[in-house]
Amino acid sequence: MARAAALAAARSGRRAGAFSLGPALAVPAALLVAAFLAAPLAVLFRYSLNRYSPREFMIDAVTAENYIRFFTDAYFIGVLATTVQVAAVCTAVSLLFAFPLAYLLARTDSRWKSALVIAVVFPLMVGNVVRAAGWMAVLGNDGIVNHALLGLGLVTQPVRLMYTPFAVHVGIIAVVLPYMILTLQSVIEGIGRDVEEAASNLGAGPITVFRRVLLPLSLPGVIAGSTLVFILCMNAYATPVLLGGPQFKMMAPALYDQFVRTTNWPFGAALAFILMVSTLVLTVIGTTVLSRRMHHRRLEAAPR
């Protein structure tokens, strides 16, 4: 009897232990986030409400004037608009470029598959600055592209490629492409090849298979990849600075300027918050629209 009771107690105790262990596992990560993310952000937000003084650096205050300044200054509105535009275009283009490659990677039986995956991941091992420098060598007036164009006699003067929005787009897309490819690949791998075959067997041509089966089923990957890439693009720093030149301003370089060059911390903090909130809002809008579309299609197609 006593033994049975002890056993039962031990068993229930173990079960209780299992239950309490779950939340405990999250504690280290939660502490880390609190200490290294939430706390600095709180301090930063507090700064953004302060007043800037060229002589005294920062005056304690509770004012919205930094935010008001941002939204009433056409220059900064322009910087935000450029940032959003670059991020949107780069996300869309990388999605377009990444999908076929991700599909190929997910479906290939080739023994070179792991080599291909490594080739995709490899750029991530090279820092953004190094890669931007590489692009400078390619796109500069003296770079490979202009050499080729001049050599072929297609142009008589070097074409200006560096320090253009084009260069920035190219540079950022090159940076974010691996993230998009890997995210999509893992989702496409989860979609059975037999499902595509079934659609094809029922009379669907390749485009219809893509539109009706592959795309809807890979939408979670499209959403995840686009979210990740959009956030990376919105916060791009090295690439716009190095490839865009001084005339081309995106949010991350602009707020760096406020902190380091102008030492206007309150305004810099406000920029940081505006960047963060706009990224968040746009991401939420984007994912909501996409996932609603995913559910909508499901409902729309239902006969009753």
Next chain:
Amino acid sequence: MSELVLDRLRKEYGSFVAVDDVSLHVREGELVALLGPSGCGKTTTLRMIAGFIEPTAGRITIGGRDVTWDPPYRRDTGMVFQSYALFPHMTVAQNVAFGLEMRKVPRAEAETRVRRALDLVRLGHLADRLPRQLSGGQQQRVALARALVVNPGVFLLDEPLSNLDAKLRLEVRVEIRELQKRLGLTTVFVTHDQEEALTLADRLVVLDHGVVQQVGTPEELYEAPANLFVAGFIGRSNVLRGRVVERGRFVTEAGLALAVPTDGFEPGAAALALRPERITVIPGAAGNGVSGRVALVTYLGAATEYRVTLDGGESLTASMATPRPGDPLKRVGAGDVVTLTWPAETCRLLAPDRGAPTDEGGS
């Protein structure tokens, strides 16, 4: 419905021949099972018919039309996949409607046909569910309805029962056969399960190493296997190796002389195949027959199997209806002397070159 003809169909992967010149004529409304161990090329053959694999050589015609190089979506085959391959993001009704939509069937007609197809597989009440909300057997029936609703020229089934539990497998098997008969579907069915093939098919094609071993009705294959592989794969066979010494006389390697019909065999090496259920076990030593000692008695319910070591050292397995109490056979156990007899005409001589099928795993 249309007839299906495979003409010297071949598939090579590098130096490996997966399907070796398979020719087959499936008549309208006929159910043919492709049967063989894993890796025998049966699934590759089916996938070539569906158009998922390009043949290295040969021709495929459906209803007289050469479809060898047509993409799957222009072939008019309806396939049921081993995994069912339902569209997870579509309801049951949408899954079934997909093929009709691709064929641009008007909406009203499509709805009627979808409903009829779902009623046919008794799933009308689940039309608005998603596949993941269904049991395995129900998903299987959705896959059947989805393939049937388009009235395919050829109906293809790739091990459709292998993911079902034993009881359900039997039910669905009967269901498939009834549907196929009722709708007169020209059907090719791939399986590694010989019992499934024997009970379902009008004709069987036994494949091994990509080569057709024999084509025939279940009875033909069982009663008159063409070689040792078929003899061992369809049902079970005792195999005794030896030689034909003269007309009507076969001597085993251990020296046992047997009377055997030797039509078509010249004196020389041969193998003798004998079904366990054709052998009669008589307790004790009897006049005519082959004597030996029981090595093992296995009770199987309706039948009992006796593994007997013959005096020459060779072994035979005999299967008898389980003896009733009082039958002297009831008392026969391991170590007892018995006599085995069988009608001479049930012995089948075969060429000795091919070994019995080996149990190679995998699927």
